[in-house]
Amino acid sequence: MSENPRQPVLEPEEIAALMEKIAPNEQAQAIFATLPPIPQPEHVEAFSYESEGPEGPERYPLYAVIQQHLCEHLREHMNDTFQRTITLDLDGMTQAPYEELITSEDSRVYLVFDCEGFGLMLVIVDTRLVVTYVDALLGGNGEAHNGMDELSPVEERLAVRFANALKGMLEEAWKPIHPIKFKLIKVETDVDFLGVASVRESCFKTTYQIKLCKDVQGNLNICYPRTYLEPILNELRNSAQEAPASMDEAWSRDLLNCLQDAPVELRLEMGTVPMLVRDFLTLKPGDHLPIYKREIDPVTLWVESEPMFQVMAGQRDGSLAAEIVAIKKTGGKS
Template identity: 20%
Template sequence: MNRILSQDEIDALLSSVSKGKSYETIEREQRKSVSVYDFKHPDRISKEQIRTMRTIHENFARLFATFLSTNLRALVDVNVISIDQVTYSEYTMSLSMPSSLYLLRMSDLEGKAVVEISPQFLLFCVDRLLGGTGETEVEIREITLIEQNIVQRIINNLISTLNEVWSQIYPLNAAYDSFETDPQFVQIARSSETIAIIFFEIKVRGAVYPMNIGFPYFLLEPILQKLSTQTFFVNVKKVAEEERKFLEERIQSSKIDFQTIFAETTLSVREFLSLKAGDIIQLEKPLDDEMLIKVAGRLKFFGVPGRSGRKMAIKITRPISFEEELAYER
C-alpha cells in the first residue's frame, strides 16, 4: 500500500526538485541525522561538564605526580585517561579482587566518593617509603593494616590535592572515611545509579598502574551548573589573582639572611694548626676594595663598611652583574 505523504514531506520533495534531489536521497539524509540513544545508560552529565571535569583532574594529576615523585624518590607520571558514565553495578563488577578502595565523605554534599588505586602501586610505595629499591613486579594481595598506615600520608595528600583543584569550582571538603578491599562491601549508591568515573594511569619505572575516582551522580547534581567552561576559567582567574596578592604579601614580610664578606684568604693545614692568640693573618684584599654582600646565600651587591650611629654598617655601592656573579661563584 502506498503511504500518504505529509505536507512537510510534499514541501521538501517539491523544493528538492529544483535542487535535483530524489525522494530517496531526502530519506537517506534524514536517517543520517538520527543518533542512537541508549536509555539504559543515559549521559546525565553534559559534554561541556565532562570537559571541565577533565581539566580539573588534569590539574590534580599534575600536582599529585609532583608529590609522588618527591616522596618516592622516583620519576612518577600521572595522566587522565578518560571520563565515563556507567551504572554503579557495572563499576563494582569491573573492579578486581582484592582492591584498594578509599571512601571519601563530603561535608556539604550528600553521598560519598570512591578512590580505587592499584594494590601493586601501593605495595611499591610501601617499599620505597621504607627505603627499598621498589620492585614494580609484585604479587597482587590485600594491603595489610600496617601498610595502610604507611601509605596514609600519600592518601591524605591525594585528598588535599583533590580539594585544592575542586576549590576553583566548589569546595568539596572531602575527608577520609574508610578503606575496603572487597567491592561488594562498598555501597555508596544504588546499583542502577549513574556514577562518573575518572580513569588515571600512574607510570613509574616502566610500569603502569591504574587508578580511578568515582563520583555518584546525586553527589554532583547540586554543583553540575558550576561545571561550565566559562565558570571554571573565571574562577581560575580570580583564584590566581588572590594567590598573587597573597604571595606578594608573604614575600614582602619574609625575613632573609643578609651577609657581608669582609675578606677571604687561604691557609695551609700546617699554618692553620700553628695558629695562636696574637697571630696576624694577612688578607688578600686592599683596604679600599669593595666588599661582597650575600642575600640568602647568593652574591647580589658590592658595598663599603662604615658606621650608622653607634653600630657598624655596610653601604651598598652597586648591584653585582650576572657575569661577576658567575665569576665569583667559580
Template identity: 20%
Template structure:
C-alpha cells in the same frame, strides 16, 4: 511497503491538511525526514546525567589534580612520577564494581558539599611500589598481588588522606570543600556508596612510577554531585583559569631566579689516603681527562652541560658546547618539589605548635 514504513491515520490527516494549505508534498516529506533524524535512542537503564560541558569541566578539574598528584608523589617516592588524565565516563555503579579486580585499594570519602560518598581507587601494583619507595626500597613490584597487611594499609591510609587534600585544592575553582576519609576496603563488592543501577562519573588517571604503570580511579555517584551540577560550567572555570595564568607566570619568574649550585669538573681521579698525606707542592695529579677534551658542568650534582675551557679578559672561563634540556628541566622540577614540601612541612609544624599552645 512494510509496517514500519506505513503512515498512521493521524499522519495522513496532517499531510492532507498541509497540502490543502498549499504546501507541496516534497516539503512535507522533507519535514518528516528532519523530525525523524532528530529522534535518538535513549536507554532508561543508563540515563546520561551530565552534559558534555559538565564533563569537560570535570576533565579540567582532574587534569589539574593529575599535575598536583604527580608533584606530590614525585617528592614522596624520591623519583619522577608521571600522572596523566586518561578519561571521564558515565557508567553504572555495578559496572564500576565489576571492572575492578580483588584485591584492590579503595578509599571511601565524603565532603560537606556532597550529598553522599565517593570512591578513590588505586591499583595495588602502584600501591606496593609506593610503599616500597616510602620504606627505602627500590620500588620493586610483587609477582602476585595480595591483600595488604595492617601496617601497609596504615601507610596507604596516611598517603590517601594527603591525596584527598590535594583533590580538594583541585576543586577550589568549582567549590571549596575538605574531603574526609571514611573507611578503606580491599574488596570492591563490600563497598556500596550507591545503588547498582545509579549512574556514576568515573575519572581515570594513568600513573607511571619508573617502569611500573597503573591506574587511579575516582568514582562520583550522580546523586553525590547533584548539589554542584549548576556550577560544573566551563565558563566559570575559564574566568578562574585566567587569574591562575597570572599566578603561574609569577611562580615561573620566582623559579627562574632560584639559586642552584653549578660546578665545572676539570677531571676526576682516585687517590689513597697515603698519597694525599705525602702530597707536596709541585706534585702532578693525573686525572681521567685530557687538557683539550670538553669537561662536564654539573648542576646540583647532575651532569647537564659539556663545555670547553678557555680564558676571557684574563679570567678562566668555560664555553657551553652541549646542553641536556630534559635533565635540566627534571632538576628544576625536583628543586621546585623540594621547596613546596619544605613549605608544607613548615606550615604543618606551625599548625601543630599552635595546637599544642592552645591545648
C-alpha cells in the same frame, strides 16, 4: 427456480437513512478503499526512539579543569615520594553505572571519602600501586616485588597515609572552582563493604594511568556519583575561561615594582579665578588677579588628574615648597 430478480431486504428509504448515520471515520475508510494501493518499499528497517541518557563529564568544562588540576598534584606528589620522575597521565573521563565501576577481577584498594553537603565518593587504586607506594614510604626503592596483589596488615595501615595525601590533593584541585572538604571514611579491599551508591546509579569516572617503573603500572580512578555532583552541575557547566583564576603572587610583585618606577606628574593648585571673557581679553602685564584664599588656607596637590592631597604652600631651604597636611583621596596599595 423463480427468474424474478432478488429484491433488497431493506427499502431504499431505510438504506439511505442508514448511510446518513455512518461516522466520519467510516466514510474516510470507504473513500481510501476506492483508491489504488500505495506502492511499498521492498526493505523497511525498524525504527526505534532512543532516549538520551544523562549528560556525561564531557559536557561540564570545569569538571575537566578540576581533573586536570588533580593530575598535576598527583604527578608532583608521586615524583616527590619516589624521588624520580613518574609517568602519570589523565587517561579519560567517562560515565558508567556504579556496579560497573566496582566490578573487576583485578586486585584493587577502595578509598571512601565523605564530603559534607555532597555525600560519599570513591577512589579506586590498583593494589600494586599502593604496595609500591608503601615500599617507597618505608625507604625502599619503589620497585616491583612478589606479593603485590594483596596488602599486608602493615601496608593496610600505611595505605591510610596515601589516602590522606590524596585527600589534600582533592581539596586543592576543587578549591579554585568550588571548595570541598573531604573526610576519609574507610580503606577497603572488599566491594561488599563500600556502600557508596546504588548499583545502577550513574557515576562520573576519571582514570589516571600511572607508571611507577618498568614492571609496575596501573590505574587510579576517581568516581563521583551523579547525586554527589548534582548540587553544582550548573556551576561545572561553565566554560573553563569563566573559572576563577588564582592570584599569581610573583606576577603581582613584578607588576607593582614596574608601576613604582613609572613617572608621575604632581601639580599644585593655589586657587581658581572666575572671570568674564571681556575681562580676560583685556589682561596685560601688571594686572593682579584676586585669589579668594587666605595664606593660612591649605591648597590642593593634584596627581595627574586626581586631587590627592591638601598641602600648605611655603618655603624650605630658600625654595618654594609644599607641606602635605591631609589626604583628599586614597589611591591603591601604598
